[in-house]
Amino acid sequence: MKEFIDYILQFGTLNQHQLDLIASKTTVLELQKDEYFSEAGKIAQQVGFVLEGITRVCYYNNKGEEITKYFIDENNLVVDMESFDNDICSNAYVQAITDCKLLVFSKKDWKELLETIIGWDAIVHRIISKALRQKVERRSPLVSEDATTRYLMFLKIYPNVINRIPLSYVASYLGITQSSLSRIRKNIR
Template sequence: MKELVEYILQYGNLNQQQIDLISRKAEEIEIKKDNYFSEAGKVSVQVGFILEGIMRVCYYNNKGDEITKYFIEENNLVVDLESFNNSICSSAYVQAVTDCKMIVFSKADWEELLQTIIGWDAIVHKIISRALMLKIERRSPLVSEDATTRYLSFMEKYPNVINKIPLSYLASYLGITQSSLSRIRKNIR
């Protein structure tokens, strides 16, 4: 819980009573590797915070290929925001790449925090804005850089992830085949 509180306090101030309320609403869970936190075709009903592990957001394209959009590391919030906020079916999957320990909030508890804690909506807005900026920073180079440069950038941006994820997920994220990724890795060594 300490990790979540420290994370939230980067974006705004809370008093002890507010922190205690957040703690009471939080539930710690474990999600095993390859299981889903949320799924396409279903409404996302939880906000999570990763204490340990790595998750990925993925979808299937019209050819049936699995595409990894991005990875989410420890000490970050996880939610399919559009699905959660609008109670609509998600178009993506949020999957555990490794065994994960998380703190989760139900939609009802999250809404109660928004109603009860003055300034909570501003904190959440700052967190979401920062997450979107990071997502754009990480995805933009994938369009313009060659595959080797994309791989080297990934290694730099995700040093704790690179050796914990299947190569198929990494290749999908980079927009290349696994054989191309193997060649790139071989040439770099």
């Protein structure tokens, strides 16, 4: 819980009573590797905070190929915000790619916090804004760079991820084949 409190306090100030209320609304969820936190075609029902492990957001393109959009590692929120906020079916999966331990808020409890704690909505807004900025900063360069540069950027963006996840997911994220990724890795060493 301390990790989550430290995380949210980067975005605003809360008193101990407010922090206690937030803590009282969380449950711990353990996901085994390959289990889903949320699924395409369903409405996201919870907000999570990754305490341990790595999740990925992925979807299937019109050819049926699995595409990894991004990774979420420790000390970050995980939620399909569009689905969660608007009660619409998600178009992506959030999958544990290692065993994961998350702090989880139900939709009911999250909304109760928004209605009860003055300033909570501003903190959540700052968290979401930062996450969106990071997403754009991480994805934009991947569009125009060559595969080797994209891989080197991946290593900078996700320094704690590369040795913990299957290379097939990294290749999917970078938009290259696994054999291309193997060649790039071999040439860099």
